[in-house]
Amino acid sequence: MSSSPARTAKRRLLERLWVVLVIVYGAGRAFVVWKALGKYGVNPWLYLALDVTSSWPYAVATARLVTSVIDREFSRARSWGVLAAVTFLIPDIYILAVAREVPTEVYVIVIAIISLLALSAILSLFVKIRNGRRARSE
Secondary structure (H helix, E strand, O other), X not given: OOOOHHHHHHHHHHHHHHHHHHHHHHHHHHHHHHHHXXXXXXXXXXXXXXXXXXXXXXXXXXXXXXXXXXXXXXXHHHHHHHHHHHHHHHHHHHHHHHOOOXXXXXXXXXXXXXXXXXXXXXXXXXXXXXXXXXXXXX
């Protein structure tokens, strides 16, 4: 389905704003990781680099996933969904791979945070898709 020029421009603007927000959020996460996990061998600068570099494709992928589902382009949506999932997990996999001598409760907390953030991201996608479809039908 093709979109009107106004809708396309609005989508691009929203996508760019989303990218900026995700990158800023990633920088904030890096600060928390530095304070909480730096003493366990997690390099906050490498984490920041991974988070910021994966934030851009994550943000683009989630934005395009939403618009692909709204437009009922499910093949494209699957591709964007896979990219979103992979880029969402990259920084957290780094933490789990390099952290040394971490108490079990810290692992539990990190995995719980990853799970809650993933659930929140999925719910947010559903809300954005629902709202986008509703706006499109008006």
